Amino acid sequence: MTKIALHIDHIVKVYPHRHHPVTALKEVSFDIHDNEFFTLLGPSGCGKTTLLRIIAGFEEITAGQVRLYGDDISTLAPHQRPVNTVFQQYALFPHLTVADNVAFGLKRLGQSADEVKARTAAMLDLIQMTEYGQRKPHELSGGQQQRVALARALAPAPKVLLLDEPLSALDLKLRQAMREELKAIQKQTGITFVFVTHDQEEALAMSDRIAVMSNGEVQQIGSPQDIYNNPRNHFVANFIGEANILDVTAEPMRGGKCRVKLANGTAIPLEIDHAIDAAKPLSIMIRPEHLSIKPVGKKPPKSALIGTVQDLSYLGTDTQLHVRVDDRISLLARVQNDTSVEGALKPGQSVQIDMNLNAIRMLDH
Amino acid sequence: MAGLLSSSPANKAEASIVEGRVGLLLLPSWVVIGILLVVPVxxxxxxxxxxxxxxxGVIWTFTxxxxxxxxxxxxxxGDEPPQIEWTYLLIFWRSFIQALFAMIFCLLIGFPTAYFMATSPPQSRSMLLFLVTIPYWVNLLIRTVSMKFLIRDTGPINEWLLAMGMIDEPIRMINTAFAVQLGLFYSYLPFMVLPIYASIERYNFVLSEAAADLYTGRWSTLFRVVIPSVKPGIIAGCILVFIPSLGAFLAPDLLGGAKNFMIGSLVEEQFKGQAGxxxxxxxxxMILLxxxxxxxxxxxxxxxxxxxRGH
Structure with a gap:
C-alpha cells in the first residue's frame, strides 16, 4: 500500500470579513501519497493557494485537520513544520548571497558549519549554479533566482515541498525547460512535491496526480490521463484542454447500453457503465481531436452530422476549426496538418462530422 | 550613467548631449543649493x-x-605654555553622548511605532501618518517651553505625584541631562519614525513568510531578515536624529540649564547679542561640520x- 504523505481532512477555510464572510475552502478532503508529484490545479480564486498556505502554516484552518505522515500539524507554526515552500515571486533574501540564502534554513535547524557547507554545495550543484554562490539575488536572472529558491527550499530536506505557481513569472521557453528540470529533481530527491498552478498544460506535463479545484471544492482527482480522458463534470471537461459539450436526452436500452439524442435529433449509441437518471438534464463531452471532418460526399449517411465551417485557425501542427451544425450545436474540431483534408477545408464549406464513439463521455452536472 | 550609454563613439556623443541637457535642467537646484548651502558654509x-x-562682526585680518x-x-x-583646552572638548563630548542617546531612544521607540504603522490596514495608515506630524503644527520653541512647564518642580507631573502621595518632595527634572534627553527625543522622534515607516512599507512581507518557512522564529526573523532589509531607512532615521540633536540649542537651553551646555548653545551664544x-x-x-x-x-x-562585495 502506498504511504500517505499528507492527509487533508475536511478542511474548511472561512475569511471572516465584516459584512460577508468568504468561504475559500468547503470541506476539502484528499490524500497526497509519499514521493508523489501532486498538483493543485484551478482558476484563480478556486482555493488552491489557500490550501497550500494552510499546509505551510501561513493560514489558520477554520475547521479540519492536516496530517503529515500521520502527525497532526494543524496547530504548528510555520517554522515548526518540516515542509518548505518555493514562493511565486521567489522571495530570496536580498541582503544575503546565493549560498547564504540556500544555507539559511540549514543554519536555523542548527546543523554544524561543515554540514551546512556540504549541503549548500550539493544543492548549488543540483541546480547547476555552483559558480554563482557569492552573487546577490539581484544579480541573477529570473530563471536563476527561481532555481536558487528551489535549492533553498530543498536544502533542509523537507518531508513535503510546496510550490506556489513557481514558473508563472518565467517566459515560455524557460518555463518549459524548468518543467522538465522540476520533474527530474523530484524523481532524483524522492521528496513529495505539492505544486499549485492555474496552467493545465503544466499540470498535465509534470504531475503524477492532479486535483482539479474550483469554488473551494475539489472537482476531481486523478492521473493526467484520467482527468483528460474521463472528466467527471462540466467544469473539469472545460478547464482541462478543450471540449465540446452537448446537451442530450437519453433513452436506456437493453444490455447496459443507451442511446442519446442531440438537440437536433441525431441519435448516438453509447455504452454507459452506470445507471442514468433520464429525467435529469444530461450532456456528453467529446474532445476536438476525436472529431473527424471531411468534405460532404455525394451520399452522406442519414445519421451523419453535417455542418458548415465557420472559421479556421492554423496552429502549426494542427488546424482548428469551428463547425456550425445548427443554431443549437456548434463544434470545435482539430485536424492534423499532415492529412490531405486540411488543404481542402475552407470557410463556408459543408462538411461531414464523424465522432469517435469511444471517446464520448457522459458528464455529471 | 555615462558608462552605461557609451558603448560606441556615436552613443558617446549622444550621451554627452543628453548629459548637457540634464545639466541644464539641474541648474535651478544647483542655484538653490549654491545660495542656501555652499555660500553660507x-x-x-x-x-x-x-x-x-x-x-x-569681524575684522578682516587673517588669524x-x-x-x-x-x-x-x-x-x-595668554602668556602661559599652551595646554589642551578641555572646556569645549567636554561640551563636544557631552553633546555627542546626548545625541547618541537621543538617537538610540528614538530608534527603540520609533522602530516599533513605524512597524505598527506600516503593518496597519492601508486605510488607517494615512491617519497614523497625520497623527505623527501633528506636533509640527506648533512651533518647536513653544513645544519646548511647554515641556519645561510640564516637568518643572511645580509642574503638573510633580504636583500630581505629590497629591497622590507617591513622593514627598518634587522630583528634580528640569535643568538635568534627563530633561535635555527628553527634549531631544521629543523633538526628533518623527524624523526616526518617518524614514523607517517608508522602508517598512516597501518591505516585502513574503520574505518574513519565507524565513518562517525556513524554521526561523519571530524574533530571529526580525533581526535576520526584517532589519537587514529595512536598514537604509534605519540609517536615514539615525542620521536625521543624530545630526540635528548634536547641534540642537533649544532643548539644551530651555531644559538643560548651564550644566548641560551643548554645542548648539555654544555656537548660538557667539552670534547672539553684543558679547558674541x-x-x-x-x-x-567648522569643527563640528x-x-x-x-x-x-x-x-x-x-x-x-x-x-x-561578491562581484
Missing amino acids: LIMFVYSFLTQDFRG LEAYDQFFLDRGLF DWPFGAAVS TIIMGILLVYARNQTQSTS
Whole structure:
C-alpha cells in the first residue's frame, strides 16, 4: 500500500470579513501519497493557494485537520513544520548571497558549519549554479533566482515541498525547460512535491496526480490521463484542454447500453457503465481531436452530422476549426496538418462530422 | 550613467548631449543649493579665520585665534605654555553622548511605532501618518517651553505625584541631562519614525513568510531578515536624529540649564547679542561640520564596500 504523505481532512477555510464572510475552502478532503508529484490545479480564486498556505502554516484552518505522515500539524507554526515552500515571486533574501540564502534554513535547524557547507554545495550543484554562490539575488536572472529558491527550499530536506505557481513569472521557453528540470529533481530527491498552478498544460506535463479545484471544492482527482480522458463534470471537461459539450436526452436500452439524442435529433449509441437518471438534464463531452471532418460526399449517411465551417485557425501542427451544425450545436474540431483534408477545408464549406464513439463521455452536472 | 550609454563613439556623443541637457535642467537646484548651502558654509569657513570685532562682526585680518582658543589653554592672560583646552572638548563630548542617546531612544521607540504603522490596514495608515506630524503644527520653541512647564518642580507631573502621595518632595527634572534627553527625543522622534515607516512599507512581507518557512522564529526573523532589509531607512532615521540633536540649542537651553551646555548653545551664544565672538562661533561650526562629514564619509565608504562585495 502506498504511504500517505499528507492527509487533508475536511478542511474548511472561512475569511471572516465584516459584512460577508468568504468561504475559500468547503470541506476539502484528499490524500497526497509519499514521493508523489501532486498538483493543485484551478482558476484563480478556486482555493488552491489557500490550501497550500494552510499546509505551510501561513493560514489558520477554520475547521479540519492536516496530517503529515500521520502527525497532526494543524496547530504548528510555520517554522515548526518540516515542509518548505518555493514562493511565486521567489522571495530570496536580498541582503544575503546565493549560498547564504540556500544555507539559511540549514543554519536555523542548527546543523554544524561543515554540514551546512556540504549541503549548500550539493544543492548549488543540483541546480547547476555552483559558480554563482557569492552573487546577490539581484544579480541573477529570473530563471536563476527561481532555481536558487528551489535549492533553498530543498536544502533542509523537507518531508513535503510546496510550490506556489513557481514558473508563472518565467517566459515560455524557460518555463518549459524548468518543467522538465522540476520533474527530474523530484524523481532524483524522492521528496513529495505539492505544486499549485492555474496552467493545465503544466499540470498535465509534470504531475503524477492532479486535483482539479474550483469554488473551494475539489472537482476531481486523478492521473493526467484520467482527468483528460474521463472528466467527471462540466467544469473539469472545460478547464482541462478543450471540449465540446452537448446537451442530450437519453433513452436506456437493453444490455447496459443507451442511446442519446442531440438537440437536433441525431441519435448516438453509447455504452454507459452506470445507471442514468433520464429525467435529469444530461450532456456528453467529446474532445476536438476525436472529431473527424471531411468534405460532404455525394451520399452522406442519414445519421451523419453535417455542418458548415465557420472559421479556421492554423496552429502549426494542427488546424482548428469551428463547425456550425445548427443554431443549437456548434463544434470545435482539430485536424492534423499532415492529412490531405486540411488543404481542402475552407470557410463556408459543408462538411461531414464523424465522432469517435469511444471517446464520448457522459458528464455529471 | 555615462558608462552605461557609451558603448560606441556615436552613443558617446549622444550621451554627452543628453548629459548637457540634464545639466541644464539641474541648474535651478544647483542655484538653490549654491545660495542656501555652499555660500553660507563658505562664509562661515572664511569668518573662522578672521579677527573678532568686539561689537559683534569681524575684522578682516587673517588669524588662527579662533581655533587656538578652541583647542589650547594659554592661561588667563595668554602668556602661559599652551595646554589642551578641555572646556569645549567636554561640551563636544557631552553633546555627542546626548545625541547618541537621543538617537538610540528614538530608534527603540520609533522602530516599533513605524512597524505598527506600516503593518496597519492601508486605510488607517494615512491617519497614523497625520497623527505623527501633528506636533509640527506648533512651533518647536513653544513645544519646548511647554515641556519645561510640564516637568518643572511645580509642574503638573510633580504636583500630581505629590497629591497622590507617591513622593514627598518634587522630583528634580528640569535643568538635568534627563530633561535635555527628553527634549531631544521629543523633538526628533518623527524624523526616526518617518524614514523607517517608508522602508517598512516597501518591505516585502513574503520574505518574513519565507524565513518562517525556513524554521526561523519571530524574533530571529526580525533581526535576520526584517532589519537587514529595512536598514537604509534605519540609517536615514539615525542620521536625521543624530545630526540635528548634536547641534540642537533649544532643548539644551530651555531644559538643560548651564550644566548641560551643548554645542548648539555654544555656537548660538557667539552670534547672539553684543558679547558674541563670530570667528569663534564659525570655528566651532567648522569643527563640528568636519567631524560629521568624517563620520558620514566613513559610513558611506563601508556601505559601498559591503554592496560591491561578491562581484
